[in-house]
Amino acid sequence: MSVRDFGYSVSDQRAVDLDRKMPDELERVYLQEPSLRNCIACGNCAALCSAGSFTGFQFYRLNVLVSRGLLSELAKKAEACMLCGKCQMACPRGVNIRHGIMLMAQL
């Protein structure tokens, strides 16, 4: 195979490919914390997040990454959480966010 440098390169698509199989690790996250499916991405969790005041940490977005099967993009993001639990008090759908975060941090 030849690799010629023309001064430009071919990029991968940005599109999320939902035809790919859901990674087993993420299936397990749901199995261990089913309430994650209950999120409606209202943003309540992120608006009052201690970590989110200083970083780009938004729990509901991590949860979307889980539901779209994007394991590699999830890596290490959950570690930004300060585990204060304020989000869980605010969540209108009763998602067990703290447990979710712990599971995501272990991926």
Next chain:
Amino acid sequence: MSSFNWKSYQKEIPDDHFFYVRSCIRQTFYPGSEAAFLHILRQVLHKDVFEDKRHTTCTGIGYHSDIVPLETLMTVVGRQFALMTEAGYKHLLVSCVTSFGIYLEILDMWKHFPEKLAETRLALWKTTRREFEVPLLVAHTSDVIFHFKEQILEKSVVQLVDPSTGIALRGVEHVGCHYAKIFPQDGIGGAEFPKVLSGLIEAWGGAVVDYPERRHCCGFGFRNYLIKANRGYSVSNSKIKFESMAIYEPDFILTNCPGCNMFLDRWQYALSEIEGKTYDKTGVGIPVLSACELAGLMLGMDPWTLGLQMHQVQVESLLDKMGVKYAHMEKYYLAGKPTVGPERPSVLLVQEN
């Protein structure tokens, strides 16, 4: 794939008396395609096609790349119309899809902003002392080929059928974005289910392959190609198309836009060099033909007179499937004398005869 609602997008295509404007890309990179079209219209179909050698580029590529201002573009368009008016023609026949979009856009703009038309008339008068009428009808070369597809079929010597097996050849079509995505009502079949090329393939015996990324842009994207730093976007978009069509194993790609023709052709080479990959099984690539070139082949024109050797993806695989006769040794003749052919690409195969 037959569709019922393409018929709601019908446009009036003139039968005769065309004022022809050329395409920058087509005449530079595929000059035989343009010559073949004029030959078919004049010598085969006996139509009156007038061309004024003083006509220029429409400046559309410059306009879409933020180099040519709108006022300049409108005045250049006005000048083309002036040449048409002076020659006594009312039907503008446009070779290029970018130009086609430009003419339609300017005409539509003048309809909504008559003061822009007045400004253009004034600017053209001041600079060239010319006056113009707007065309009665604007047609693209592919519209006209579609319009005369039955006559071309009647006179054809080969069709989109493998004569040894009787199997219809599989074609994917790529309609240029500016053919109907800006003004769907001005394209045969509209923008979602364009018929202008698929209708040709069907009428000429082939099978149309509908594939997921059929409506995706070829990747030209004007400044995305012209600026080297952005060129990766262009080639990556073409790759989306090739990947999407490859599983259907098409025998050819049919285009109506010179730009698309160029990018779908050249980028197969670039991708093969960068990634070491071709999108057909045999490694020769998927031949890309314009509607004009395909019509030329159907009518028995010599592939080397048609200039098909100017394509990056060599067309012999398709010629053989169609049963087109050609002399391999004459491929790189110039004025009847042999010349040295181009350098071989390192991945894309060139068929040896």
Next chain:
Amino acid sequence: MTQQKVAIIGAGPAGLQSAISLAEMGFLVQLFEKEKQPGGHLAHWHVLFPDRQPANEVLDALMISAMNPNISLITGAEISAIEPSGRKWQLKKAETLICEVDAVLLASGFKLFDAAQKEEYGYGIYPAVVTSSELEALFMHQKPWPFNENLESPKIGLVHCVGSRDAKCGNLYCSKVCCVTAVKQAIELKKTFPAAQVYSFYMDMRMFGLGYEELYHQAQMEYRVQFIRGRLSEASPADGQRIQVKAEDTLMGRPLKLTLDMLVLMVGMTPSVVLGNGSASVELKKPMFADGFVKMPGQALDDSRLQKPGLFVAGACKGPVTLPDVVKDAKATALDICNYLTEVL
């Protein structure tokens, strides 16, 4: 004293319920239906949101009550104009006089949005693209599934807002019932194909009614329906009869691609009739692009009377509405008609 007569145009839920109420009040009702069968869209529905009550149960109950000697049902009868005749009204089909009555109730309901207008979804071209109404027929086994039923895990997408909230279609309004219908249909799909992967493409989840949000919750938790916030941009053919769809996942801020075995378009409600106001008569005309529903002059406190005394409107021809609300509206309008007829006597 002769019994006063009311003509009702349309024998869907609104027409049937008003006929029942008026007949019980002692009026003579002539109920006109342009189709061969009464029932309107209800006759083609499988189960109803939010409790999944079988639609035929509701229709049968209405039909039994409508077997009242005061009601005569005339099917296959399309009315084209309502004309005044003294204090009475005449119903006409073209130039032919059909009947003369003391009051007229328009209950002609809604039409489903013609999904072929959204060309980018390929409805009518790709067999795997069906409407929400056709999905109801599939649930009732009235036609075969457009994919192999033995597939281990068919992938099915539902698109909200097809023909609603869409200026390109001439319909700026929300059709109201499609969101909860999509949730209901997603659940029904999972019940039919338990291993199916069901995706719902929405802009907003408008769960306005009691029990709707709960149903949405159930769809997420129990049936694992994936809700993706982003309107579907394009459907194109993939291998076999499958469909490749593209949408922006607006929560991710990224485009998304997916290949489906079936795509369901949640078609909205569009007007079935437009009232042409001649000097004295009212013509019933076919709606054109962006025509909108029958506009009522009375607003909040009176939305059953047209400005011409004796002409009333009930149900979905005034705008998107749920079945229970149609039934309530029909009962209330029957009372308004009764009051009017008592006054004019």
